Each structure stands twice: as structure tokens, then as C-alpha cells.
Amino acid sequence: MIGLISYLVFFATVASILAIAVLGLNLQWGNTGLFNGGVAAFFGAGAYGLILLGGTEQADHIGGFELFYPVALVGGILLSGLIAWVVGILTIRLRRDYLAIATFGVAVAFENLMRNAEWLSGGAKGMRGFERPFEDSIADPFVFNIIFFCFSVLVLLGVYLFLEKLIRSPFGRLLRAIREDEVAAQSLGKAPNQVRLTAFVVGSMIMGLAGGLYATFYAFVSPQDVLPTLTFQIWAMLIVGGSGNNQGGILGAFLIWAAWTASGWMLSKFAPVEAQLYTGTLQYIMIGMIIVGMLLWRPQGLLPEKLIVSQ
Amino acid sequence: MFVRFFKSFRCLRHALLLGMVGFSSTVYAQNCTTKIGAVLPTSVDWGRPIAATAQFAVDLANDAGGVAGCQVEMVLRDTQVDPKVGVDAAKALVDLEKVPVLLGAVSSGVTIPILTSVAVPAGVMEVSCCSSSTKITALAEEGKTKGLWFRTFATSGVQAAVGTMLARDQGYKSVVVLYKNDDWGQDISKLTVRAMKSLGINVTNSIAINDGQASYRAEVTEALKGNPEGIYMALYPKEGISVVREWLSLGGSQNMIMANSMKSDEFKESVGLKYLKNALGTDTASPRVESASKFVEMYKARFNSEPNGPGLANSFDATMVALLAMEAAGPNASGTQIAAQVGKVTDPKGTPIKADTAGFKKAKEVLKSGGSVMYQGATGNVRFDANGDVSAPAVAWSFTESGTKEERYITLEEVDAFMATMQ
Amino acid sequence: MIQHLLDGILVGSILSLGAIGLTLVMHTLRFANFSHAELLSVGAYAALVFDGIFGALYPQIRSTLDPLSLTWSLILAILFAMIVTGLSAILIDKLVFRRIREKGDELSMVFASFGVAMVLRNLISLFFGLKSQLFSNDIAFAIVISRDPMILVKPDQVFVLVAALMVMLLFHLILSRTTFGYALQAVAENPVLAQISGVNLSRMLKMIWLIGGSLAALSGIFYGLNNQINPVIGRDLVLPIFAATIAGGIGSVYGAVLGGFLVGIASNLVLMILPSGYSPAVPxxxxxxxxxxxxxxxxxxARA
Incomplete structure (x- = not known):
């Protein structure tokens, strides 16, 4: 029983962290119509930024400033924001598919830089040397995981409330106005690209926050954490959950992550001995079918966008 | 093609049959099972054989009557080479399946988060066949692995040194280095380049080979510049095939030196033996006892091919050491208790035991009587240092019709002496 | 420099073939089809199977056409593989994309295509194993064109380039000279308007899948000829093909061809400036x- 709870806490922690990134993406896509194909880069910037600023000194790369945890976390978020700002200035006027591939390129370049620039990021070996806050004073790892889970959920809740307030504000209305009809918004004297850039930067900073929490939880980050798979996972969560709906995004995050992991568990449990070596491949087929099936069943997402009346 | 697919199923059926034979001979002994967890990338080309080899070791132990009075069940999960997925799978194995030992992972980027966020906090022992990152040694030195960590993959220093030694002995004056652009490849290329330079061998270039590129032509064209006499490669078979075929077709030298990852039938067949006559490989060595050839024989009987491929011998040893330690620790032992027994089963003063069913049976008797054993596995007399790292003697090999043959055995002392001359 | 340029053109021709189909689908059906590159794998493996069957049935067609490593049986297999792949593209559309198209938006299609790609790739690896395979185990040696500067070309690559260019030319002629070509362009431009003007939309969509699929098969086979065949061809080539499509401009067949060459040349030339570790990012x-x-x-x- 304790084992099950321990696992579920662990699962829910990772799902909550991913859900935060989904919410960031929902601000960009669901509310503003920005097709960000580079989620992994902004998530990764938060993760790398945190360990760079908050970790202990390492021989092979820069960093090791051992900053106070919240400061390091904010530092990572600001790094994501900075990258998003530069990328945004260059690409924000691009439309959908073009923006997607441009930002995707940014993510590939980010992963590549982290993999090759050993002086900066430890190279392919990744970055370690981060002490999880309070881990030493909490002797029982189970208790630590529960506390960290609560912390992640609180952050998720905070981000959710912030975004709900934001999209109901005049600014949120403006975002949707630009998404629906840019020219009309322009005719009313609004500057669409400026507004888009703001949404892009804020959304990316939320992804950076998720990345920071992720690196805190694992006390390690490597280029393998920022591969394009991550971008795909976050997107699938949003689309299946329901883009434009924050609750849908969170639901999607938990569901897709559950499908992703539970499929492996079920196969290892129930597949016959002969098939055990092929379960990895079968698992991918199952995940693919679940995603396709959900989209066939409810293409608009489980919780579609609701009409929001801004105050 | 289809044939291969069915062949692999036939192997599995064969394996199942073997397992059943083992079961029937030991049916009197027990009707309980004890679990061992494995988190390995079974959906990746080089990952699946690693998992199959681990299962093979488990079956051998079961033929010998199981471990600590119970049959062993290996619960296998795929990592998808995604740290999140691997860590979650490990956590599920520890919490839901209650495994005291985790085998894996392969990529250090997956192994490290499993170690820091699952294995160590839960007091579970982790043995990796294939993670080479020096970051893990650093973790161990800081006491963060709490003695729960072991790996059967010798650190890259020895491989790099032996590769350099071969280049010197072959008389190559200039060499180009090609390496897989991951943690292992970056490490081994850096060490090899340094070693070669210290011997006065001209390294014309050192080129990273990324996974899954549309073409390796550009990389090979770069490598050909300066007409190097030899080529040193630390690649995996899949990229290795593309790179070497390109290299040869553009007139590159057949003087090749390869890391152990390229000891693969797939590589040999796709490139062609006729082009590999001058190709030498390095690897960690098997012990100078008959058990090593026995391992090869057993492996052939089971899989219908030689144990050639990245990490196979290491995976076998990782599993065997874990199972022996489980045996030594007795029933219902915790990960910490099992980890504490690793020294007892890899004791250089202990009774030597072979890596087969008879050897496992003998080990059980010795351990029962309170003695210690020296496990002589597929990669040598496995012995871990305080950080869970192994060092092993080395061997130079070449490809033959049927697989590979040993060209030269290089003792640990010889390697150490050679490494000392470089500094 | 010249060598790198040449290599880039050769790689580029393979990418171009893949990009043509993708650009047609992306333009007509308005969605980024991430499963398109899996059709390259389908094509390559289909050719491998047909080559094996034909070679076994008629051993006399197994001999290679010097200096190419190509055989008549493979050439025959290529034609069959193109048809099979085109038909699988139609089938996938019928099973998945058409149903989602009827009620969902384009993003649902994009992510369904991700799911389809995962299923296809892993089905292939389940049936054919994860190992690399080759059409021919022989190594085709390069021919020295010039010694200073050193320029080497493989006959197979020249064949691939010529064949790809011929297919592109043929496609160009169809597009610009036949009523079918005009209808195809009309559908790509504006499906609704084309339908009003009397074009049978659903048949045209099938044709687009068929053409896209068969060109993808050709691209995958040529990749296999030059490199190797494995179940992750699609995963490895999806990004360069997308890059080619988008750089060329979605909807433009000529843009796709140009984009393919651009990406091919760029990823070859970059090694002259940067260490090869950075090459995946450069395109x-x-x-x-x-x-x-x-x-x-x-x-x-620009399109609204």
C-alpha cells in the first residue's frame, strides 16, 4: 500500500511539473495562436539555468554559484524568458507552420549547444552537483517526495490561477482578439506583434519554471532531457486535453503521462514471456494508438475551449 | 526480414524451453519467486540484445535452482532513452514490484536521475552494464551513492590507452578519430586524442558523429583530409556501418582501430569481412580460464550468434553479480544488504567460480558454507573499487568468418604501465 | 568545397523527393503531416521485400548493373514499392486523417499524424527487427573526378541524382502541361473553389496521397541505396524534409525541390566552419x- 502511494506521489509530481509546461503552452497556442515548436528549449533553459546557478562547483564547466534556491529558480526562469524574447523578436511575425519550424530549430540548436559546449553545460555528460533544498534535513525520502509533490502542486495551482486571471483580464481578451482577427485588432489601434511577443515570453517563462522544478526533482539535467520528444509530449497533452482550456491542459497532462507510463507497466505485467523483449516497441504502438484514438473520438480535446467573458 | 523476425521468436521459444527444463529440475526446491528489476532501452537497436542477455543470465541462475531459495523473475521495462520514462519505470519497479535491485540503465543521462531520485533514496542497489559517465564516479566520491551503485563497464581510460597502444604497434603515424557524439564517445575520443598525441602520433582530426543524420558523407570527407594512415572509431554499429561504408568507398584506409561497441556481427556483415582484414578492436578481456569460452558457447547455443555487440558481456556480468549478491544476502534482503555482499562474490581471494549453471550452483554451496567467491565472468574477474567502478585487463580482437578472434591479451599491469608512460 | 557542394546536392535530391509529397499534402489538407517521413521507411522496406521476392523468383535479374550496385530486380521492386506506399498513404488517410478532418481542426490532425508515425515506425521494427539492412552488401567505390582539388563521386549517387531530377522533371511536365496537373494545382490552391469548378475533390485527394506516397517511397529507397535501411529512417529524415518544405515555401513544388537542395548543401558545407557536433542544428x-x-x-x- 505504501508502495502504491509512494509511486503515485512520484507519478503525480512529474505529471504536475509537465502540466505547468502545458499551461505555458496553452497561453501561447490556446489563447494567442502561437505555434511554439521549441518547448524543449524553454523547459531546458529553466532546468540548466537552475543547476548552473544553484549547483555546487564542478571541474569541467562554469557555474557552481550555489545561489539560494528561489533565486536560482528565478534565474532559470529569466534565462528562458531571455531566450524567448530574442527568439520572439526574430520570429513572432511568422505564421503557424513557419513559426513552428523556426522555434523547433531553436530547440534543436539549444540541445546541440548543451551537448557540445562542455565548458558551459558539461556536454553530453550533463550537469549534476545540485543539492535538493531540505533534502538533508528530511531523513525519510518518502516524506521528502510528499513535500516536493505538495510544492509542485502549489506551483501548478499558482500558475493556473494566474493564467485564469490573465485570460479574463483585458489583456486576455486582446490575446484572443489577435488570435481570431489580427487586422480587426490592429484597426482598433492595438499592436499585435507586441502583444504576441509578451504572450510568447510569459508562456516560455512558465515552461522554464517547469524545467526548473524538473531539474530540482532529479538533481540532474542532460541533453537527453531536452530532446524533441519532450516538445511532442507537452503538445500531445494540450491537444488531447483541450487547447484553450487550462483545466483541459492539466487533465491532458495527467492522462497522457499516465498512458505513457502505464502502458509500459501493463505490458511488463501482462505480456507473455516471449514478447517481453518487444514490449518497448509495443508500448510505442500503444501510445500512438491512444493518441490517435483520443483524437478520433474527441478531436477538439476532452475539455474544449469555453467562451470567456472578460471583466 | 521476416526470417529474422521468426528466428528471434524461435530463439525465444528455445529459451522458454530451456527455462522450463531448468524449472523441472529444480521444482522440488521452491515455489516462490523473487524479482529483479531491469530498466533498459528495449525499443532501441542496440538495447534489445542487452536486455536479452540479462534475461539469459537470469535463466542460468534459475537453472541452478534460483537465488536465495526462490526462482528469479526479471521484470523488464523500456526506458525509451527518455530520462523521465526511465525514472518512472524504475520507480514503478521499486514501489510496485518491490525489486531490491535494478539493472540499468544504458545511457548515463537516464542512469543518473534513476540513481539520485529513485535507487539511492529507496535503498535499492543499481548495477549498470553500460553507463560510462565519469559524473557517476564523482557522485560516488561524494558519498551520494551510499554504496548502492556498481557498473561492469570499465572506465574509458583503458580502452583509449589500448587503442593508442595498437596504433603505435601497427606503426600508424597519423590517425583520424571518429566518435559517437554522446557522453561515452566524447570521453573516449578526448582520452584517445590525448594519448595518441603524447606518443607523437599525428591526430589529423577528431570528428563527432551525430545519431541519425541523413548522410555521413560530409563527416567522412572531412576525415579524409590530410590522408590519415589509420582511423580510430568509437561508434555504435548503426552509424558505424554508414560511416565505414562511406569511408571505404571514398578510398579511406582499411587500417582501422575500433572500440568494443563495434564488435558486432551486424557491422561485420554490412561492411564485409574482406574490408576488415586490417581492422583491430579493443575490449575488456575475458579471464584466462575456460569459463570465458564457455560463456561464448552458451551464448551461441541460446542466441545462434556470438555475443558480439555493445554491452552484451557487461550486461551478463552485471546481472550475474547482482544475482550472486542476492544469493549471498539471503531471502528477503534489502537493496543495501545485497549491495553489501557484492564484495563477497567478487573477492579476489575467494573460490573462483565460472559464469554458468554449474558455477552458479558451486557459488551457492560456497556461500552457504560461509565462504566467499571470485566471480569470473564474461568481462574478466570482475572487481569493483570503492566507487563501484571496475577495471579490467584488455584484449585486442579482429573479425573472422564466424565472429571474432582474440589477437592479443593485455594485462592490467601492462595497461597501467603504458598509461604511466604517457603522463 | 566543391566536394562538399556536390555531396550536398546528392543528399538534397533525396530530401527534395520527400519534400514534394509533403508540401502537396500540407498545402491541400492544411496540416503538417509528421507521418509523411514514415512513408520513406514503408517504401524502403517494401522495396527490400519485393527485391527479395523477385530475386528469388528470377535469379537471372539479380546481377548488378556495373558500375552501379543496382539490379534489375531492385528496379522492378522500386516500381512496386512506390505503388504499395502510395496505397498505404491512401489507406492511412481513410483510416485516420479523413475522419479527424471531418470534425476536428488542423492541430488535431498534426498530433494524430505524430501518433500514426509512432505506430508505423514501431510496426515496421516489430516485423523487420531493429537492425540495419542493405539492398546490396557490396561497397560501390567512388570514382575520382579530379585529384586537385580532390573530387570523388559514387556511381550510385549519380544515378540517384539523375533519377530524382528526371522524376522531378516529369512531375513538372504533368503539373504544367496536363489537365490533371491543372486540377491538382487548383485543388492545392483552393479545394472548395476547385470543387465548384467541377474537380472531383475526393479523387484528387487520393491522387495527392498516391503521388506523395510514391515519391516518398522513392526517396526512402534512394536513401537506403546510399546509406542503409532501418526502422528509424522516418524519424531521422522527418526534420530535414520538413525543413526543406518550409524553407521552400509550403505549397510550392519547386520550392520543395529548392528547399531540399538548400538543406542538403547547408548541412554539408557547415562542416567547413563548425565542428561536426553542431551539424544537426545548422539546417x-x-x-x-x-x-x-x-x-x-x-x-x-502569403495565405490567410
Missing amino acids: FLIILGVLILRPNGILGE
């Missing part, structure tokens, strides 16, 4: 540059 950075200058790709047009 994308070039595309970023192209898009900053031309937000709708080189030959693309």
Missing part, C-alpha cells in the same frame, strides 16, 4: 535565416 538555423528574410519561404505565398 534549422539556415531556415530561421531564410524565414526572417522571407516569412513565407523562398517560393511560398
